[in-house]
Amino acid sequence: MLVIVVLLTSLALIPLISILSYIIYKGAPAINLDFFTKLPAAVGETGGGIGNSIVGTFVLILIASCVGLPVGIMAAIYLNEYMPKGMYSSTIRFVIDVLLGIPSVVIGIFAYLAFVKPIGHFSAWSGGLALAIIMIPIVTRSTEEILRLTPNSMREGSYALGISKWRTILHIVLPYSIKGIVTGIMLGIARVAGETAPLLLTAFGNHFWNTSISEPIASLPAQIFEYAKSPFDDWIQKAWGAAFVLIMLVLLINIAARSLTRSRLKNVD
Amino acid sequence: MNSHAQLQTEVQQNASLQQKIYQKRRFRWMDHGFKWLTFSFGCIILIMFVWIILELTNESKQSISKFGLGFIFSQDWNPVKGEFGALPFIYGTIVSSLIAIIIAAPISIGIALFLNEMAPKWLKQPVAFMIELLAAIPSILYGLWGLFVMVPFIRDWLQKPISKYLGGFPLFSGAPIGLGMLTAGILLAIMIIPIITALARDVIRVVPTLQKEGYLALGATKWEVIWKIILPFARPGILGACILGLGRALGETMAVTMVIGNRAEIKASLFAPGHSMAAVIANEFTEATDDIYLSSLIEIGLLLFLVTFVLNAGARFLIWTVAKGSKGGVKG
Amino acid sequence: MAQRMRTENLKAWYGMNQILKGITMDIEKNAITAIIGPSGCGKSTFIRCLNRMHEVNEGTRVEGKVWFEDQDIYAQSIDPVELRSRIGMVFQKPNPFPTMSIFENVAAGLRLHGIRRTSELNDAVEESLQMAGLWNEVKDRLQHPGVSLSGGQQQRLCIARALAVKPEILLMDEPASALDPVSTGHIEDLAIKLKHQVTIVIVTHNLHQAARISDRTAFFLSGDLIEYDNTKDMFISPSDKRTNDYISGRFG
Numbered sequence: 001m002l003v004i005v006v007l008l009t010s011l012a013l014i015p016l017i018s019i020l021s022y023i024i025y026k027g028a029p030a031i032n033l034d035f036f037t038k039l040p041a042a043v044g045e046t047g048g049g050i051g052n053s054i055v056g057t058f059v060l061i062l063i064a065s066c067v068g069l070p071v072g073i074m075a076a077i078y079l080n081e082y083m084p085k086g087m088y089s090s091t092i093r094f095v096i097d098v099l100l101g102i103p104s105v106v107i108g109i110f111a112y113l114a115f116v117k118p119i120g121h122f123s124a125w126s127g128g129l130a131l132a133i134i135m136i137p138i139v140t141r142s143t144e145e146i147l148r149l150t151p152n153s154m155r156e157g158s159y160a161l162g163i164s165k166w167r168t169i170l171h172i173v174l175p176y177s178i179k180g181i182v183t184g185i186m187l188g189i190a191r192v193a194g195e196t197a198p199l200l201l202t203a204f205g206n207h208f209w210n211t212s213i214s215e216p217i218a219s220l221p222a223q224i225f226e227y228a229k230s231p232f233d234d235w236i237q238k239a240w241g242a243a244f245v246l247i248m249l250v251l252l253i254n255i256a257a258r259s260l261t262r263s264r265l266k267n268v269d
Numbered sequence: 270m271n272s273h274a275q276l277q278t279e280v281q282q283n284a285s286l287q288q289k290i291y292q293k294r295r296f297r298w299m300d301h302g303f304k305w306l307t308f309s310f311g312c313i314i315l316i317m318f319v320w321i322i323l324e325l326t327n328e329s330k331q332s333i334s335k336f337g338l339g340f341i342f343s344q345d346w347n348p349v350k351g352e353f354g355a356l357p358f359i360y361g362t363i364v365s366s367l368i369a370i371i372i373a374a375p376i377s378i379g380i381a382l383f384l385n386e387m388a389p390k391w392l393k394q395p396v397a398f399m400i401e402l403l404a405a406i407p408s409i410l411y412g413l414w415g416l417f418v419m420v421p422f423i424r425d426w427l428q429k430p431i432s433k434y435l436g437g438f439p440l441f442s443g444a445p446i447g448l449g450m451l452t453a454g455i456l457l458a459i460m461i462i463p464i465i466t467a468l469a470r471d472v473i474r475v476v477p478t479l480q481k482e483g484y485l486a487l488g489a490t491k492w493e494v495i496w497k498i499i500l501p502f503a504r505p506g507i508l509g510a511c512i513l514g515l516g517r518a519l520g521e522t523m524a525v526t527m528v529i530g531n532r533a534e535i536k537a538s539l540f541a542p543g544h545s546m547a548a549v550i551a552n553e554f555t556e557a558t559d560d561i562y563l564s565s566l567i568e569i570g571l572l573l574f575l576v577t578f579v580l581n582a583g584a585r586f587l588i589w590t591v592a593k594g595s596k597g598g599v600k601g
Numbered sequence: 602m603a604q605r606m607r608t609e610n611l612k613a614w615y616g617m618n619q620i621l622k623g624i625t626m627d628i629e630k631n632a633i634t635a636i637i638g639p640s641g642c643g644k645s646t647f648i649r650c651l652n653r654m655h656e657v658n659e660g661t662r663v664e665g666k667v668w669f670e671d672q673d674i675y676a677q678s679i680d681p682v683e684l685r686s687r688i689g690m691v692f693q694k695p696n697p698f699p700t701m702s703i704f705e706n707v708a709a710g711l712r713l714h715g716i717r718r719t720s721e722l723n724d725a726v727e728e729s730l731q732m733a734g735l736w737n738e739v740k741d742r743l744q745h746p747g748v749s750l751s752g753g754q755q756q757r758l759c760i761a762r763a764l765a766v767k768p769e770i771l772l773m774d775e776p777a778s779a780l781d782p783v784s785t786g787h788i789e790d791l792a793i794k795l796k797h798q799v800t801i802v803i804v805t806h807n808l809h810q811a812a813r814i815s816d817r818t819a820f821f822l823s824g825d826l827i828e829y830d831n832t833k834d835m836f837i838s839p840s841d842k843r844t845n846d847y848i849s850g851r852f853g
Binding site for chain 3: 084085151153154155156157158159160161162163164165167171172175176
Binding site for chain 2: 005008009011013016018078081082083088095099100101105106110113133136164190191194195196197200201204225228229236246247250
């Protein structure tokens, strides 16, 4: 029995090791200064870089965070601090469950219909909003869970000093749970950083530096997709290089997020 | 400074700290203000959700009214002629996801049992962490790896030997090109293993310790405990976990589109290229030139939405029954 | 003696359960009033009604009147938040704010009430810690986390924190029940010292504690006030048989 189970576990870990090592093996050689700073080369030429995609991914994450984080965190505060029970809150929790399960490409369709079609062209902000919609349920869920772990005695201690509820939330509850909330935020960001399908329908892609958020914008995942489909070896190598950058970004955020909560758990013990 | 102001400052200076506190209750409006602020952010989530449903149903109306139920059962997908039937995509989505779940379910349950019941402590954390990392890898990177590493591997080491000996069976017929239904299914399996594992671990964790220990005390082996206590107790929850994994597989886009071959055909062979609902949206959406084409793609999106909605609701219900059962078990 | 608070037919519910069944009693100024009774008799709920803390939990309800000076604290015009800065509370389990230092714990109430001048805060923190008998133990490590203190010290920190906002009444909900005998002694001495400045209402399941420190004692049973008298009289010659049974240890 033990043998079977160990075998199954290692079977699942082989792809992880294979993916990571391939991306490092194929991607690392593509990395140089030009790769980070230059625009993509024209068809048939070698050289160039994916600087605009890296910047684009950060711009998209920034837009998504500016919209998604306030909504997610504030909604979670309402759910846990003001109305843990009741119709309204259970409805929101149900909707969050559903949103977590919706394929991201469907969110992409929605963002296209709501933010691209009425304007008439692809844009960075429509892509950012699509990512925000993916981010909101993740952040709401994790924030609410963390707030629920905050001991009630702390809130009562604060009320007993004549401190109002909103100040208690802002000055007592949030500082206590901030590490856990940040962990949730970082995991949400890591998740949307690699989203591709919704961006194809909204931010589209761009081979140049983006000057305005109402223009289409390049992003790492969309660039990887474009290059991976291409017949040119140089572009395929660039795809691996971009994959290397993306996976480093995502893994670093993940590891940082997890070490944050782990150190916090130590404090509590 | 006039005498009145002077008086005022003196009074203020004399005022005790206590009075100061009572006077200083500022921002009283925030008591309700903050509540309503957070409430309204909750509303944004609800509005967003309703808006998503409205947009999807509204924009797929054209396709629904033109093709009706035939949309789901028709095999013809010909944008040039204006004929749109979604069956090849539905078929591809279902078959690739089923392959995925058949592979992923036993592996995930095995891992969950290993991590919860058997693994030594020092091994638990790193393995759990690595499985979680598997979930963190973006799907586009699975696609890239699938296309350049897995496709050749499966072609040379799986498909070629099989077609050599079993090529006569329709299931394994056709040229071994690597791209296709089987590869997509295997790739999806890798992607949903961490999801099913995490949920299955949660479910297995709530199996009451009392029951397990009672059975062990009767002289049962660990193996018997797993089969007679843990798995029966956790069955609905594990089923729910698998359904959630299935839901994720159905909606997976980038990884699938890179390895499935993107051909809108229905073939009996697992080696043949196919297509999927999510993949066709990602590939053709921005190229859809006329309204009915776009509307058809949106209807596919709506179908995906509905299916994942139903699967999620069902799965959550199953997991919830286990959690509830364990509470009752502890009391009883 | 002057009276500080008075409850009139005070009833309280938790969900469907009625916890208090109509309590009418006076609380005297600058005295220690002890509330005793077996667990579940409603004594904690009673003092939580005195500063409107009962209502912060979901599914709770209060009826009746509570007079504080000449105001009904359950009247529409009363702001419970302000009320609680005048009627402080110390809880069964010490609950210093875990993210804050010793200094910040005591200053928290003042800061959040808008007092920002450093000198003023320093003075107030020192004064409160002095009053709580903690100053000499912590004056050299005010910046250490509040949770680094021992349980007894944490509870006195919580008392200092409550005193910092200058309450007129201090409600103590079994403040020593989680502490060792030495720390319990500290808290009892402290209560006796403090009563000249603040009115104290203390809930305790420890009869000896009530006998040692309180001026007046109220005996609660199943949500009713059975007997309320000077502590001495009550412990020497209780007028109700149930009180007699309880203090002689026959139940509870």
